[in-house]
Amino acid sequence: MITLYDLAFQEDRRPSPFVWRAKFALAHKGLPWTAVPCGFTEKDKIAFAGSQTFPVIKDGEAAVKDSWVIADHLDKAHADRPLFKSEMARSYALFVAGWVDTQVHAVLFPLVVADLVDRVRPEDKAYIVESRGKRIGTTDFAAFQARAREKGVTAFRAVVEPARRVLKVQNFLAGDHPAYPDYALMGAFMWARIVSPLSLLEAEDPVHAWRERMLDLYDGMGRKAKAA
Ligand SMILES: N[C@@H](CCC(=O)N[C@@H](CS)C(=O)NCC(=O)O)C(=O)O
Known part of the structure; x- marks a missing residue:
């Protein structure tokens, strides 16, 4: 195990x-x-x-x-059910993971940082206030988040445009079935969903429909997780 x-x-x-x-x-x-x-x-x-x-x-x-x-x-x-079926699949997954790390997370973090700080365990609060405060240059997380949200949701919707283009024509980033590129992007949406009630996507967005499909995967693993 x-x-x-x-x-x-x-x-x-x-x-x-x-x-x-x-x-x-x-x-x-x-x-x-x-x-x-x-x-x-x-x-x-x-x-x-x-x-x-x-x-x-x-x-x-x-x-x-x-x-x-x-x-x-x-x-x-564990060779069965590979995450990467080819060298090209692995390279695409690495590219998507890098895009999520550097672009998607960067836009998302300011939008949810105060909600995140509010939800850490009390014993971790001092650590998170210091470490995330250093990252954003203030410990007034609520004011920072409110300012970020003035334009940030629009910026977030723009940053996921590469995924939207793919999801307009297929069900998953990896094709007909989900694979690591989908998991890399869905990690960001799970993060947001679990720390913050903020609504990130419009209902008619193909990324929204994809996120619903991702929440249903593996017996609804994502949907069952405790959300904000
Ligand atoms: N490159 C690492 C990044 C992992 C990472 O940054 N994890 C965060 C949680 S989302 C963490 O453990 N942070 C510990 C801390 O901030 O003290 C990976 O892909 O696993």
Whole structure:
């Protein structure tokens, strides 16, 4: 059985976009796992893997950190139902993951940062206020988020245009069936959904319809997760 070290917020919310990539990858491959909830200030639980971030997995003797390395590990260690069916598929997945990390998360983070800070475990509050405060240059998260939302939702809808173009003509970023590119982008939507009630997409947006399909995958794994 694989153990997945997962970042936990208040009321056992599990918003980490990178952990969601790992969860979707495990579900895609039909691999069961046990999750170990960890707070931001419980990095000692993942020290065995030499990691300061989540996700980490323990798969038999292997300790693996970083969502992308985990995906590669899963395909090597468990050949069935590959995440990457070809070198080109793997390259496309890496490209989408990089786009989400650098563009989608960058636009999303200011839109939900105050909601996120509000939902961390009380024991992690001081850590998150200091670390995220440094990142945005203020600890007045509510004012920062309100300002970001003046133009940010429009900017967010614009940044996902590359995905929209694909989803206008097919059901998933990977084609007829979901695969890692879908999991990489869906991680960002899970993050937003779990920390914030903010409405990001218009109902008629093809990205909205895709997100609904993604929420239904694997027995509604995403939909069942505690949302904001
Ligand atoms: N490149 C890493 C990034 C993982 C990451 O940044 N995880 C965040 C949670 S979303 C984290 O664990 N942060 C710990 C912290 O901020 O102290 C991956 O893909 O796994």
